[in-house]
Amino acid sequence: MTTVTVIGTGNMAQAISSVVSKGGNSLELIGEDDKDKRATGDIVVLAVPYPAVSDVIAARGDQFAGKVVVDITNPLNFETFDSLTVAPDSSAAAEIAVALPESHVLKAFNTTFAGTLSAGTVGPLTTTVLIAGDDSGAKSLLADVVTAGGLKVIDVGTLKRAREMEAMGFLQISLAAQEKIPWTGGFGIVT
């Protein structure tokens, strides 16, 4: 059994928690304000909006050493919905990996809306979670938790691919914000 710490209280935190629990793995839920609660999971999911990540790392980065840390963010400019806020040749995941050199940082869950993670489906398709990262063991650990929870997984490659995943997440969110796709639908993957 894997213990997964989910940091956050929003709809993505809840949806990812439901996947962990469905798969029979152990869940440790920590609110952003639970300053006294240590993260003890094998996997720590940073299920907070991108602007809140740096505070979480400043407060708890030492607790993440040796762990698998999952970045789920889409670092959009939410005022304009017209760009990402990270450098075009980088990614939020790459920045987080630099800030947490003793952790195995993965990118995942940023191309799946909360609704499709909870439901397990995108329309007629089983929801597929894309995972990028530089450590195979870390990717396998997370993949096992996700597939146990009833979803599919694709290992898309190294953490460099986070850049394309963030572009895809950005595009998907911008389409939903424009009501061109529903928040319960969006990109599905036919494998």
Next chain:
Amino acid sequence: MTTVTVIGTGNMAQAISSVVSKGGNSLELIGEDDKDKRATGDIVVLAVPYPAVSDVIAARGDQFAGKVVVDITNPLNFETFDSLTVAPDSSAAAEIAVALPESHVLKAFNTTFAGTLSAGTVGPLTTTVLIAGDDSGAKSLLADVVTAGGLKVIDVGTLKRAREMEAMGFLQISLAAQEKIPWTGGFGIVT
């Protein structure tokens, strides 16, 4: 009736031609080596690989003035499958728009494999073509051709969004090249 000129002879050129014909629109097919055949369509689809686009523009750019020009390319480094060959803050479509200031340049068809354009489906979903561009009339003209051919269309926004579409196309091709998705499947959209 709209006349669509498709320049190219590969599987994408054939697949896009089949969509045009299915919708009852007029098709003008021009091979890359048909130097003497002028492009006369209202819409010109540059259905050639990215490295061949600059030669087509050099040879025929004057023929494209006033027309809708569709860039379908995914400017991958096909040796490494690890990056795009355009600048990270730009896109192939943006470069083509600069080279063709008298045309209305659109990005489309780069996130759909030839197989899903021809079949009209991605697994259980109707194939959806994403279109980005700065001119609404140009996008409508192409959208009408695509929907007449039995596919769905989403207008994703201005030509700036080509950057995210190219990231998505890159990711999809890299997954197919790794045999993690089939060339007859990949990204579908639940609308």
